[in-house]
Amino acid sequence: MEITDLTPTEQRIREAFLRGAAVDLREAPDDEAASGHSWGPDRTVRAEVLRWLLLGDHLRDGWTIGLWLTGARIVGRLHLAYGVVEHPVHLAACHFDEPLSLYGAQLRQLELNGSHLPALNAATVRIDGVLRMTGCRVTGSVALGGARIAGALFLDNAELGTATDGSGQQEDPVLQLNHAVLGTDVWGTGLVAHGQVRLLAAQIAGTLNFDDARIRHPGHTAVEAENLSVGADVRGMRLEVTGRVNLRGARIPGQLNLAYATLANPGGMALRASTAVIGELWLRDAAPIEGSVNLRRAQIDFLHAAPGVWPGAVRLDGLTYTTLAPHEPAERRLPLLARDEGGYVPYAYEQLSAAYRRMGDDRAARTVQLTRQRRHRTTLPWYGRLWGQVQDVTVGYGFRPVRAAVWLFSLLLAGSVAYALHHPHPLKAGEAPAFSPVFYTLDLLLPVIDFGQERAFTPDGWLQGLSYLLIITGWILATTIVAGITRAVSRQ
Template identity: 35%
Template sequence: MVARSELSAAELQVWRAFPRGEPVRLGGEDSDPDEVSAGDDWGPSRQVRAEVITELLSGAFSPVAGRVAALRLSGAQIVGRLALRDAEIRQSVRLRGCRLDDGLDLSEARTRSLDLTRSHVRGLSLNGAHIEGSVGLVGAHLADRSGYALDADGLTLSRNLFCRDGFRGQGEIRLVGASIGGQFELGGAHLANPGGKALSAEGMTLAGHMICRDGFEAQGEVCLVGASIGGVLDLNGAHLSDPGGSPLNADGLKLAGSLFCRDGFQARGEVRLLGAHVGGQVNLDGADLANPGGYAFNADRMTVAGTMFCSGGFRAEGEIRLLGVRIGGRLRFDGADLANPGGNALTADQMAVTEGMYCQDGFQAEGGISMYRANIGVLCDDPGSWPRRLVLDGFTYEGLDPYLPAGRRLEWLRRMDAYRAQPYEQLAAYYRRLGHDEQARRVLLARMRSRTNERPWWARSWGWFQDVLAGYGYAPGRAVGWLVGVLIVGWAFFHLHQPAPARPQDHPVFHAGLYALDLMLPAPGLGQEQAWDPQGGILAIATTLRIFGWLLAIAVVASITRGLSRN
């Protein structure tokens, strides 16, 4: 017990005001709350021993009828550690503009609202505390004590947690497994724990919004792994930095609302959202992400109910990784600048986008893009803006915008890193759905040419021959033209060089055109070929016509077959 006779003038003032809930301002009305950061000794006139406050909050006071007791203290220096572990405090606690150089411990305590606005606290412990109300840390400065600036694992808070408007945390802010019934506001806050975690909120449950905007800065990892947020996560304009690490790690995050990282948002390091579920949109318009040689944005298996925006000047240095992502609206990369030289600028394998993917308005990517087995509604793009390395095997879509002839779209497919049949089949199917069979045949012809070029050199000749004769069956007019042309040449040759009759006494009248046609047709004879016996050079020409006839006939049959099957 602290004897009344031992109380200083400042302590006596606090003791008398407490039962009445009256405010006490030490240092006078002219005292500047900002001077709490100076660290100088304020002297006895502004010093209050921690044990005095502990006794008051533990019930060592005489109640005043008609008044509600409360601690309302400003401009004080609390001497000693304010230890209230396991305490049950029925009064509200307000320490504004105060200095708690040895920290405040409310672990496992039960209390009403806690207000430390613009106070300097060296170590705040709220481990397992139950607070019926809000915690106000507006403009407060929490410094590291035993590794943590704020240690609030398992905190249960019925209302809001305010850490905004110049709040500073030097050391780790821990809210692992905390439950907050209202909002968590960090607007304008500065968190610093380089090389470690600036904010640890794994498994946190938040009923309302998490607001980290208006100049919010964090040096170190902001960790929201497995957190559940009932509103939005607003990081507009925030600057996060953890080079070589993860400035934002939200793996497994469950977000009922939207994720906003726009209006100048910056992140240095890997932004992680693996397996996250976002009930609204993900908006990264104008964001600047940088993690050279690594992942700038890693969101494998993320689910987004709405649209994902990466446009409006969005810039990423490092890989954007969207493996297995599910997006219920659109994916917009309009005007985005992606850069990851030597690797993939965008990896979206097995991604599914219900509506459309937009890569227009100056979209550019330095590095490869992989869309292996991705599925989207409509692809809106400029084919010329795609990089030189593409993986499109298994990539499916319902439409392309703008509509372009096959020649322009084939420029896009030629950028694939290796030949794959499916992207050509997919593009041909798109043209067939529009009723443009001629464009579809051009695509399939290009597919066969690409396939031939991938084969060993010694196996390419047959493919080239098929291409020259009939465009692999996709250019039937070319095959007919060859057939007619060779027939005319043969007709003219045999008109000048008639072969000898096979039977001198019994033979039909020789007709050069019918003889050339009889040689070329792999069908029942016209009576000319058997009746005449070519010798020497005439035999060589006849044999050549017979071989050409068979080859051309095969090409014509292939053309007719492909035409009938529309494939």
């Protein structure tokens, strides 16, 4: 198709296109594309003309053809669906009256920096180079589902979607990258999204960077990144998200960096990363999370999160981590485990204890194990709780061995004083050894040791009751010590 009724502006663009030259229609370098609806004929070009140029056969020997157009108002629908564009396309600071359609198209490179679009439909697009949308304003959605982009996607300082009545909600995702494959990075620093950002099963060979981005979808899923796979890091420093962040099944070998971030979904789930595999999860100096957190069965090598960042409701069953930072006393981290929505989760205590042992803080590890036993006791029947209470009071379930020494010394002292003041009678006069109140008391307290005192002397009156008490408490103390030591050794 040949278009012959070109306007002077369109003729200028055609001549520049054939030479691979740039055309800048702006009146000033800071012209905003959002006001493009008011631009006159000297800055207006029909979408059908651009389509004719991009899809037509205009090759001239010796010339490098390409479209470099800045500051134009594009009227009509630029429809390049299923088309093959052999030339680089640069439409910077342009105002599109209608959505740009690139569904199933093949392009070498596309740049839309600073442009204003109602929407971009580029699902299953193939781009040999990069897609640049830095500073773009898209009032609708950017659909890149199933796209194949050999280079990077740049969305830094772009604004997607339109806030509705201050709610920040939009029915369709404002950014769709589900099942997209990108050869390098996705750069979305400073991105503003008034709706859902969808990254379902996206594959990004490099880094996904949402530093300083703001994503709002209150009461709904704001970031849908289930089964996301990246080759390096996911950055979200100072990221602000209102709504749920879903990273279930994500694979992030480097960092998931949410330092200084704000995650808020009051009354719902703020962060879900169950079954995710993450190299490092950073929540350093992040705001306290509003909403619940689900990290069930996640695998994290390094976890940096202060106790105060966690919300009141968490799911930690099956969470595995190697290193925990910053180093905090066990007493500050244990309340988080008590808030697990799944109830008593033994594995969570084992993980925390193991992390402290790897840090060389054996005291904190013992504190975690003692708390675990006390929590477990609340799940037992009355007789189990009673026996657990005895073990707790006497030896702290084996994790407080000093208590055993205190109890032994106290009973030994009481018995020695009592029997020193009131000697028991010898069973056979003249054959009994010299009486020793200390060793007589030890004979009563320690069932596996025999100093010969208990067999040679017998108390009467209230001393006999004291003997029975020492024998019973000695058996209980010895049993709990053995049980506690066995438990502690088995955990080592």
